[in-house]
Amino acid sequence: MPELxxxxxxxxxxxxxxxxxxxxxxxxxxxxLAPDTTPTQFARLLHNSRIESITRRGKHILLLLSNERxxxxxxRMTGRFLFVSAGSRKPKHxxxxxxxxxxxxxxxxxxxxxxxxxIVRAEELYQSKxxxxxxxxxxxxxxxxxxLYETLQRSNRALKELLLDQTRVTGLGNIYAAEALFRSRIxxxxxxxxxxxxxxxxLHNSIREVLSEAIDRIxxxxxxxxxxxxxxxxxxxxERWRVYDREGKPCFNCNAPIRRISQSGRSTFYxxxxxxx
DNA sequence: ACCCTCACCTGCACGC
DNA sequence: TGCGTGCAGGTGAGGG
Numbered sequence: 001m002p003e004l005x006x007x008x009x010x011x012x013x014x015x016x017x018x019x020x021x022x023x024x025x026x027x028x029x030x031x032x033l034a035p036d037t038t039p040t041q042f043a044r045l046l047h048n049s050r051i052e053s054i055t056r057r058g059k060h061i062l063l064l065l066s067n068e069r070x071x072x073x074x075x076r077m078t079g080r081f082l083f084v085s086a087g088s089r090k091p092k093h094x095x096x097x098x099x100x101x102x103x104x105x106x107x108x109x110x111x112x113x114x115x116x117x118x119i120v121r122a123e124e125l126y127q128s129k130x131x132x133x134x135x136x137x138x139x140x141x142x143x144x145x146x147x148l149y150e151t152l153q154r155s156n157r158a159l160k161e162l163l164l165d166q167t168r169v170t171g172l173g174n175i176y177a178a179e180a181l182f183r184s185r186i187x188x189x190x191x192x193x194x195x196x197x198x199x200x201x202x203l204h205n206s207i208r209e210v211l212s213e214a215i216d217r218i219x220x221x222x223x224x225x226x227x228x229x230x231x232x233x234x235x236x237x238x239e240r241w242r243v244y245d246r247e248g249k250p251c252f253n254c255n256a257p258i259r260r261i262s263q264s265g266r267s268t269f270y271x272x273x274x275x276x277x
Numbered sequence: 278a279c280c281c282t283c284a285c286c287t288g289c290a291c292g293c
Numbered sequence: 294t295g296c297g298t299g300c301a302g303g304t305g306a307g308g309g
Contacts, residue, residue: 003302059303059304077302077303077304093287111286112286113286114285115303154278154279164304175302267300281308282309283307283308285305288300290299291298291299291300292296292298293297293298
């Protein structure tokens, strides 16, 4: 159930294990995982392709292949990768498998079946429907305070909802959107266009900080290399997030109980005392 | 162009 | 025990 930090770590792990490997054979086991290709096309396009590198754009994982194709993967809520030995049994919810030239098998497992794969020509990658409308990467120069200000100016939606819109800001999901607002002391109901220019740098910084701190925290952990799914956390819940999933628990700043509300059908957690404006 | 609701799935925790 | 409900870290389609 990944946002940018989890996808980033999955991408790094996959790059480490797959770079230079060849997919000898690939099987699509669930049609809706890759609705634009038939299982036959899927197998044919990946057959004997060498994996040159694995990168990321937003929450999309990109496997760059030697045959001038790119396999785009989105984990959505429950997608994960698993390395297994060639002969072992497939776990439940295995929807694709890749037989590698090192006698290992890479499985794609996805309980809720929201995950997504698509094979595109390399030269068409950034024109693809999946990538063409994505906002700038949050760590890029293009994602500047000026960009953020102008983007917020154009929207009357609640700030929390806008932060989830990948065409405005990319990489945040329900957790880190709430965390970034808490860090900025901004109320999640606040209309995007009403945020004053002088508060933009703090929000801009907070977005980068919640993402980069999460990346660092996950990267510092000992990761089960077999199970590449982003659910790496091993500590207690209160060590993870400042507001997310802490309804009724005391705010780390002021001890006021964290509140949970619903915004466009999704939970938002915030401190009603610290996040007044 | 914007904004809202619904839809896609399985599984888990909860209350009766 | 069972069953109903609501919820889960995401997004796309289709409507107004």
